[in-house]
Amino acid sequence: xxxxxxxxCDRLVCNTYARYPVTFERGAGCxxxxxxxxxxxxxxxxxxxxxxxxxxxxxxxxxxxQAQKLVHVSNLFYTGPQVHLAQMLIERSFAxxxxxxxxxxxxxxxxxxxxxxxxxxxxxxxxxxxxTMEDSFHGRTLxxxxxxxxxxxxxxxxxxxxxxxxxxxxSVEAVERxxxxxxxxxxxxxxxxxxxxxxxxxxxxxxLRELCTAKDIxxxxxxxxxxxxxxxxxxxxxxxxxxxxxMTLAKALGNGLPIGAMLATAQAAQAFTPGSHASTFGxxxxxxxxAAKVLEIISDEDFLSQVRDTGRYFLERLEDLRDxxxxxxxxxxxxxxxxxxxxxxxxKTVVDRCLEKGVIIxxxxxxxxxxxxxxxxxxxxxxxxxxxxxxxxxELEG
Ligand SMILES: *Cc1c(COP(=O)(O)O)cnc(C)c1O
Numbered sequence: 001x002x003x004x005x006x007x008x009c010d011r012l013v014c015n016t017y018a019r020y021p022v023t024f025e026r027g028a029g030c031x032x033x034x035x036x037x038x039x040x041x042x043x044x045x046x047x048x049x050x051x052x053x054x055x056x057x058x059x060x061x062x063x064x065x066q067a068q069k070l071v072h073v074s075n076l077f078y079t080g081p082q083v084h085l086a087q088m089l090i091e092r093s094f095a096x097x098x099x100x101x102x103x104x105x106x107x108x109x110x111x112x113x114x115x116x117x118x119x120x121x122x123x124x125x126x127x128x129x130x131x132t133m134e135d136s137f138h139g140r141t142l143x144x145x146x147x148x149x150x151x152x153x154x155x156x157x158x159x160x161x162x163x164x165x166x167x168x169x170x171s172v173e174a175v176e177r178x179x180x181x182x183x184x185x186x187x188x189x190x191x192x193x194x195x196x197x198x199x200x201x202x203x204x205x206x207x208l209r210e211l212c213t214a215k216d217i218x219x220x221x222x223x224x225x226x227x228x229x230x231x232x233x234x235x236x237x238x239x240x241x242x243x244x245x246x247m248t249l250a251k252a253l254g255n256g257l258p259i260g261a262m263l264a265t266a267q268a269a270q271a272f273t274p275g276s277h278a279s280t281f282g283x284x285x286x287x288x289x290x291a292a293k294v295l296e297i298i299s300d301e302d303f304l305s306q307v308r309d310t311g312r313y314f315l316e317r318l319e320d321l322r323d324x325x326x327x328x329x330x331x332x333x334x335x336x337x338x339x340x341x342x343x344x345x346x347x348k349t350v351v352d353r354c355l356e357k358g359v360i361i362x363x364x365x366x367x368x369x370x371x372x373x374x375x376x377x378x379x380x381x382x383x384x385x386x387x388x389x390x391x392x393x394x395e396l397e398g
Pocket of ligand 1: 102103104105106108137138139140189193194222224225226250251
């Protein structure tokens with residue numbers, strides 16, 4: 001069964017992914033089962049997507065009920081669930097307005113378009129440059145891959161969209177130097193996800209805020225991965241002491257249903273007028289009803305406090321692993337349940353061996369083992385993963 005699916009997939013689906021040889025059939029909480037009935041503990045969660053775990057019963061119920069009522073009518077009309085979600089997002093963030101999209105890339109596209117339009121409306125043409133960071137990740141559409149500061153993502157897609165300038169992450173001076181009279185926005189992740197779980201300093205974000213405010217440059221936080229409770233607060237920017245002008249969300253917003261959102265202050269958002277931007281599927285009743293339920297559960301203060309506690313416990317276990325395997329591990333770090341072990345060498349073998357033992361983890365930026373489990377993960381599940389890592393690292397040392 002699994003063999004047939006894998007063969008057909010390789011033959012019929014565009015060959016854009018290096019997939020692991022597993023076919024999943026079912027999930028519940030932090031567990032997945034493959035077509036052979038094998039159980040796995042999932043610390044990837046669809047890449048920081050299923051923050052409430054797989055098949056969350058309350059989300060499933062909302063999806064079933066809404067699917068039987070109304071799935072889609074287009075943005076030619078008003079629908080209640082879309083407005084309800086917008087209201088919830090605004091109540092819980094710095095923002096005054098929301099644009100709904102279907103993915104992280106699309107949310108970032110909207111943010112980039114908004115920044116260009118905002119600047120053009122106020123200052124005329126030519127002020128369209130966006131400063132982004134080296135090793136950032138913002139998506140795979142043409143504009144967002146151009147925004148992404150990684151050569152391997154650009155490879156083969158020249159010419160890129162004009163106007164993106166990459167500077168080293170966490171360097172205020174580099175941003176200062178890169179700003180010109182043509183700059184309309186600075187786009188940055190509070191913690192670089194794909195770039196290896198790199199954490200920016202508080203001073204860095206404070207300085208970016210000041211620079212952007214002084215020059216009327218929009219500060220855009222890409223919280224596609226860090227948002228929705230991942231780092232222990234609903235949004236990661238809450239821990240930075242500054243607010244952006246624009247923030248993008250996606251990944252966990254629908255707990256697996258495709259939804260993205262761009263949130264903006266009233267001042268920035270005014271640049272979008274009827275006809276500026278659109279999306280057929282953006283903010284359908286089905287996905288917004290699901291996302292409202294997800295947001296309701298995650299933004300509960302007890303839930304978030306639990307994420308911080310569990311995250312601390314997990315980080316302690318990772319630090320312990322770092323101390324026990326200092327020849328292989330360079331660093332243990334992260335916030336909330338966005339955690340990482342930076343290895344001395346490539347992490348692929350560790351990921352492969354963990355998978356053979358029923359533990360799903362992920363490696364990003366070659367050498368960084370990334371852990372983004374469902375936020376409902378238990379200490380027993382963390383122990384299972386940490387113990388498995390211990391065994392695998394011992395094997396590699398031995
Ligand atoms: C995943 C990710 C994106 C892209 O999201 P898609 O839904 O795959 O388009 C953008 N930014 C960040 C920070 C991400 O982690």
